[in-house]
Amino acid sequence: MADLHVEVVSVEEKIWSGEASILIARTTEGELAVLPGHTPLLGELIDPGEVRVRTAEGEHRWTVHGGFLSVTSDGVSVLAETVSAPDGAPAGQY
Secondary structure, three states: OOEEEEEEEEEEEEEEHHHHHHHHEEEEOEEEEOOOOOOOOOEEEEEOEEEEEEEEOOEEEEEEEEEEEEEEEEEEEEEEEEEEOOOOOOOOOO
């Protein structure tokens, strides 16, 4: 199966970048699952919301505040005002 290139970025820093099998996020239009080959789109993330990325190594989760999700032929970019770990701690870089 093809991989999906994903980047999770806050205003301050790049949080995570890598290959994933699926990205799941909640937008103002509802929950969205993005697989490789997804149709391009731009969505507004709910505030606060959760972004989940599944990789071969497991699942990464972040809480995001504000921002957008962009799906292109190159992959998915999550551009958020702030990103934190689900427990509220700063996300840091992966």
